[in-house]
Ligand SMILES: Cc1ncc(C[n+]2csc(CCOP(=O)(O)OP(=O)(O)O)c2C)c(N)n1
């Protein structure tokens with residue numbers, strides 16, 4: 132017999148009999164998902180069939196890695212959940228790189244994979260792989276679903292885990308029979324049940340006091356601003372902290388944009404290819420206030436010599452990051468925005484003019500060494516291309532998506548990001564092939580934005596098949612290939628550390644402009660500096676997607692550089708005047 | 717330093733793999749790991765010992781907490797606790813040696829659980845040191861086979877472990893921390 136309460140609940144939620152596949156899409160819709168990126172196959176076919184009843188728009192990719200990067204770009208452009216779909220076996224394993232990329236950059240993506248029928252699991256059936264086993268260490272969490280009545284709760288949990296706390300990728304592997312069979316669908320009853328999951332930590336009260344004491348007694352403080360600021364949405368609070376305390380801000384690669392580049396307290400990027408004065412500032416500081424960053428080896432250099440005289444405050448949502456690489460004096464573990472809300476009213480405004488003046492002096496001759504200010508020798512440099520692109524697009528709502536390599540570092544140096552989420556790049560994993568698909572995801576998420584891909588000639592060829600996706604979906608993204616004929620960043624390491632033995636780094640490339648034309652898009656080749664701005668202008672006016680092949684100086688080098696394992700202040704600087712070039716030799 | 721953790725996890729398939737994989741992934745070497753049931757059917761309990769310094773130990777704890785299926789982690793290294801290992805030792809005991817072996821077993825309060833013409837099997841429960849002690853004195857007679865369970869541990873005193881209020885509660889209902897202190 133039913134109690135009165137049960138009958139009431141029934142009326143309210145109106146239960147339906149649905150297939151697991153139908154429940155999948157229904158739950159994704161209710162989670163706010165509007166687009167998914169995917170590729171079909173046998174084990175996920177029931178889900179694809181059920182898509183016809185859903186409002187969700189499916190974008191057919193050309194490779195499942197692309198689907199994961201698109202979901203990732205979608206997530207990074209908006210903070211919303213990005214969703215990728217693939218079949219079992221090879222479809223699922225093709226996702227691995229994209230999942231690891233999202234994991235290391237804390238990007239909320241949900242990967243749905245089909246799996247062989249539950250009775251066949253463990254039998255090495257056709258296209259069976261243990262994808263939950265494979266992705267165990269590279270997902271925030273994953274699930275194997277073998278029954279239709281587990282689909283709803285799992286999707287709700289997966290979406291919640293992916294987005295909350297420190298975000299990350301979640302994979303849900305659904306057997307074919309779980310997609311096909313039917314059960315009662317009840318959204319309310321499928322509430323997440325995760326008694327052990329606690330994304331909402333907050334610091335102990337006495338820690339705030341310690342942090343404030345350190346901040347107030349510091350003479351040479353610097354804020355280290357990372358990706359966590361963006362994820363937490365604490366941009367305003369960080370700027371207020373900097374302004375109120377007169378504290379300069381250094382940014383990580385993934386932090387670029389959280390404080391406008393033009394802000395007087397913004398020093399620029401730190402780390403391996405950061406500006407020299409930024410790294411010197413960190414080394415001379417007496418207090419580091421690390422906000423949503425994790426002291427990656429690319430920003431610290433040698434830990435033994437890192438900021439030796441500085442006390443350290445670490446504000447971080449993930450307790451496992453505390454005291455991992457750098458031992459800190461105070462840790463405020465919790466949501467950055469909430470922590471700063473607590474701190475800000477108590478921040479005093481001492482005069483830190485002397486420190487800021489000193490930092491200005493640290494800039495020294497950096498401007499003179501800047502490639503922008505060197506006499507025009509007729510060569511086209513990547514820095515020119517990126518700087519000109521910035522000049523042309525800075526006023527509009529632009530998202531730049533980069534790949535990995537030298538061009539990525541030049542982008543970080545020469546494109547001055549004013550807005551949060553205006554740079555999307557693979558930081559932690561450094562995944563070549565990320566840019567083009569991630570840009571597609573970004574454009575789908577933010578159709579109002581002007582989306583530019585800055586990609587190397589090497590990395591472009593890892594995922595260029597997605598040009599077809601662009602055409603099929605009529606997506607306007609502009610692709611600027613920084614074509615130096617080399618796996619440039621690796622060549623640079625060979626130049627410095629392997630006696631210029633350019634083993635396996637020169638590239639014989641196709642004609643990228645023609646390739647673009649073969650896909651049905653416009654393709655342009657640019658060899659001269661004077662052509663950069665006119666080309667960018669015409670590309671922006673063009674309705675469809677464009678690929679521009681910028682033939683840049685082949686043996687240019689990213690400066691400054693902190694060699695792996697060297698002290699942060701020990702930088703290789705660009706010699707003045709300009710280094711000899713390939714043509715000069 | 718050897719650290720001892722008591723870890724409560726959801727009793728679900730794959731959870732042991734997740735915990736074990738975490739140690740491998742973060743390059744910590746598990747010295748001993750035991751899993752078993754608890755007073756609640758939906759909860760399993762692990763006792764894990766691992767060699768780690770102070771900061772590493774705390775990071776292990778934080779990483780364990782990040783696993784969605786982990787309910788509670790207690791590092792009981794510094795707490796008064798009852799720690800037990802169980803061993804079964806098959807020792808060669810021919811006619812002459814038999815009475816000596818029996819005597820040693822009784823000194824250690826161990827029990828003989830199997831008697832065969834040429835051997836005795838002894839069961840002993842206790843701290844690892846105690847078992848090591850018995851092993852040491854039995855070795856000269858010839859240890860034919862030995863198995864140890866690895867340690868299980870429990871804090872002394874009245875207080876039981878405080879798990880999240882109910883495993884059936886939704887996410888929103890879980891008591892959140894009062895604040896954690898991570899300074900040094
Ligand atoms: C998938 C992958 N394989 C290899 C690497 C190692 N790697 C880092 S940068 C780089 C060269 C990139 O060359 P290109 O795309 O032409 O960019 P450039 O450095 O020339 O700007 C390589 C091979 C990587 N990061 N990712």
Ligand SMILES: [Mg+2]
Pocket residue numbers: 536587588589613614615616617618619
């Ligand atoms: Mg290149």
